[in-house]
Amino acid sequence: MEQIDSLTEPQKGSGFLTRFWSGFSSNTSEETEQPVLDPAPAEAERARLGMLNLRHMRVDDVMVPKADIVAVSADIKKDDLVAKFRESGNTRLPVFKGTLDTPIGLVHLKDFALTHGFNGNGGRFNLSKMIRPLLFAPPSMPIGVLLQKMQSDRMHMALVIDEYGGVDGLVTLEDLVEQVIGEIEDEHDIEEDVFWTKTGPGAFIAQAKAPLDEFEHAAGMSFTDDVDDEEIDTLGGLVFLLSGRVPARGEMIPHPSGAEFEIIDADPRRIKRVRVRLPQAAQFDDAS
CATH class of the missing domain: 3.10.580.10 (CBS-domain)
Incomplete structure (x- = not known):
């Protein structure tokens, strides 16, 4: 097992960073000698900030x-x-x-x-x-x-x-x-402008930023009757309140109503996506 103490030289022409940086370090194509259009301002700024993160963010x-x-x-x-x-x-x-x-x-x-x-x-x-x-x-x-x-x-x-x-x-x-x-999407990701998707009877995959009142309407139940809401606005805020911390990926957070919140995606600072299992979902499982 190796302790990393210093920056090693990148492999010539094949390293990830070499390939990534080359996309932003030149404005012309040597083969065609034709100017290459700059990316859209928002994309260029995002790329610039991403490259800065490589130097300024620590492990x-x-x-x-x-x-x-x-x-x-x-x-x-x-x-x-x-x-x-x-x-x-x-x-x-x-x-x-x-x-x-x-x-x-x-x-x-x-x-x-x-x-x-x-x-x-x-x-x-x-x-x-x-x-x-x-x-x-x-x-x-x-x-x-x-x-x-x-x-x-x-x-x-x-x-x-x-x-x-x-x-x-x-x-x-x-x-x-x-x-x-930026964030890499996987099979659990949902559209940015769609806060949740229903995956089965009494089961949802939802973004943590989903408005809590709207999700309660879709679920057909209230999640704030049995807890001190403290001005909770989002589903992630409710899960954070129930756990008292930022829960880890894969952790299951119970609700007093019998509902369960499974953390699909989270980092040390925030919850990203949650699988919600309503109390009536157990009834469907028992009947099947």
């Missing part, structure tokens, strides 16, 4: 704090590992020996699935044979340095180590890239 600005890291012990059983992958929704999990402050690598869902199948069946379970190396980075490192190191070493995860050698947080490649190009 501890984007890391998942230690308390929210989903990791597994080296002696975990096969069924428990399957459950951890399923509950967290992550494809990579740090592996530790004893405590998280003694990490030994990570386990990738793909390696597990190729060996044991997606249902956890297969040959004799041996986690040590599936452990991959991890990167380690200090919290003060510029994110551009870590991004370049991840790209050159073809690694997608790094643990943030404090001055005493303990684990301070976790950063993924996606966390860093999003600081440059």
